[in-house]
Amino acid sequence: MFKLFKKKKKIGCPVCHEKNTVGFGTDYLASKFESKISESEKIGITQTYQCSICKSIFYKELNMFQKFAKGQIERLREFIKRDLQLNDTLRSELDSIGLSEDYAMVKLAPARVRLKNGDSYDFATIRVSNDPPIGYDLDLFSKVIFIDEVESIEPSEFGLSKKIRDKARNALEMRMGFYPVSLQTRNGERVIINGQTLFFRNKEIKGAGLIPSNERWDYSENYIFEDKIENQVLIVAKI
Numbered sequence: 001m002f003k004l005f006k007k008k009k010k011i012g013c014p015v016c017h018e019k020n021t022v023g024f025g026t027d028y029l030a031s032k033f034e035s036k037i038s039e040s041e042k043i044g045i046t047q048t049y050q051c052s053i054c055k056s057i058f059y060k061e062l063n064m065f066q067k068f069a070k071g072q073i074e075r076l077r078e079f080i081k082r083d084l085q086l087n088d089t090l091r092s093e094l095d096s097i098g099l100s101e102d103y104a105m106v107k108l109a110p111a112r113v114r115l116k117n118g119d120s121y122d123f124a125t126i127r128v129s130n131d132p133p134i135g136y137d138l139d140l141f142s143k144v145i146f147i148d149e150v151e152s153i154e155p156s157e158f159g160l161s162k163k164i165r166d167k168a169r170n171a172l173e174m175r176m177g178f179y180p181v182s183l184q185t186r187n188g189e190r191v192i193i194n195g196q197t198l199f200f201r202n203k204e205i206k207g208a209g210l211i212p213s214n215e216r217w218d219y220s221e222n223y224i225f226e227d228k229i230e231n232q233v234l235i236v237a238k239i
Contacts, residue, residue: 009034011109012053020072021134026063036058037065043073044080046132057207059134072134075144079132084147084238086128093153098162100169106131110159110198110207113235114152115145122156123199123232133236140232147237158199158229161208167212168196180217183210190215200226 011034014021029035032234040050040057049058049065057073058065065142086094099107114120123143127133133144148159160168164183171179191210193200200207202224 012036013039013051013056013065014058016054019232022067022069026065039214043076046076046134048073064223066135068134069136069139072138074133076132078146079236082146082148083149083203086147086237090147090150090153090237093212094128094227095112097126097153097159098164098165098167099126099128100162100196102169104131107239108165108198109162110156110235111153111235112156113145113150113161113233115149117149121230121231121233122158123141124153124156124235125198125232126153126212128234128237128239130239131236137149138234142231142236143233145233145235150235152156155208156199158201158207160198160200160210164193164210164212165198166195168193174217174219182213184213185209186211190221190223192217192225197226197231199229201229202227 009032010017013029013033013035013156016025027038036052037049037058038052040048043050046059049060050056056067059068060066068189094109094111097109097111099109101107111124111126112120112122113124138144151153164181165218168181171181173179181195183191183193184190185205186209189205191200198209205224
């Protein structure tokens with residue numbers, strides 16, 4: 001009798017049937033779907049998978065399938081193919097800014113960069129990792145640039161100090177998704193950033209002019225928060 005009412009599994013994968021799906025667990029796939037996902041090409045150390053129904057391509061993080069965002073397969077190929085080690089000059093310039101680590105142990109730094117083609121960017125996140133630059137979180141950047149295209153690295157006037165960045169890594173969650181870190185300007189204006197932030201800009205206040213504060217965040221007080229920063233770029237380098 002039980003089998004008569006058992007819900008029939010859908011054929012394919014969650015992306016075939018569920019709008020805006022970019023990731024799902026292997027348990028969910030097995031319980032709800034007659035999976036049509038199988039191993040596909042291996043690119044470097046990254047094994048890719050493809051659904052034969054919707055043709056979506058995935059990679060795995062532990063027990064999660066993650067769908068490749070547009071253009072990221074090509075980026076992965078370039079990451080594997082290119083020599084992305086920092087040369088001595090760029091390494092020295094980056095050392096003067098200081099790398100900090102995010103929760104995934106990826107080394108990051110805020111910088112101003114000038115490219116070999118003459119373009120420059122004030123909001124450039126330097127990412128130093130042997131892990132490939134894939135994942136939907138990277139789509140927050142307007143552009144992803146490889147380190148071999150960079151001519152010079154220098155401190156950004158909007159970049160936060162390594163001391164502040166290291167403090168932010170240990171911030172406690174006070175509300176859902178809110179990890180307040182208290183800072184101040186040199187004339188005593190009170191500033192709050194949310195967790196691991198690399199840059200700050202609010203009118204005339206810039207990240208380089210901020211210093212840590214021992215003040216605890218108080219929801220009833222008024223603080224200065226960062227303005228939204230558009231057109232940030234990601235600079236990708238290998239260790």
